[in-house]
Amino acid sequence: MIRYNPLEGKGVIQRVQFTIPGHPVGYLRMTQGQVKLMRIPRERVIAKSIKLWDRIKRYLDWKKYVQMSALLLKFPRKPASEYEKVCLNCMIYFENGVHSDPENVRKGIQDALFEGDKHVIGAYDYGYNKENPRTEIEIMWILTE
Numbered sequence: 001m002i003r004y005n006p007l008e009g010k011g012v013i014q015r016v017q018f019t020i021p022g023h024p025v026g027y028l029r030m031t032q033g034q035v036k037l038m039r040i041p042r043e044r045v046i047a048k049s050i051k052l053w054d055r056i057k058r059y060l061d062w063k064k065y066v067q068m069s070a071l072l073l074k075f076p077r078k079p080a081s082e083y084e085k086v087c088l089n090c091m092i093y094f095e096n097g098v099h100s101d102p103e104n105v106r107k108g109i110q111d112a113l114f115e116g117d118k119h120v121i122g123a124y125d126y127g128y129n130k131e132n133p134r135t136e137i138e139i140m141w142i143l144t145e
Helices: 032-037 045-073 100-115
Strands: 013-022 084-094 120-128 134-143
Touching: 013 045, 032 045, 045 100, 084 100, 100 120, 100 134
Parallel strands: 084 120
Antiparallel strands: 013 134, 084 134
């Protein structure tokens, strides 16, 4: 697990670590049109939009999976005050060399776990593990004042 604390010497209020098993999926920015597209059942989507529909569905399913993986941990979804930052560190293990950008995987996890990410900082690293693709997460709440 990578250890990145840009606010070294400041007070760590809380630290949570957990693992998300399975092949990681990168962040997908969605337009309003794409949000509307997801309201249509797949069998009614026109042929040229099916691939996009499948990509969006895969990302939305990944977000739910990340949220379910963290559900039992019961940690705050946003900083309690303006003097607090959240540090999200990710160690990503891909199955092979064909994968999403690791920064986009971290952004997708950040999007799934936190309401508004204005105060979220952190780092990522990646490696390969064919037998056990996964993402190891470390979240720290840091007091900055």
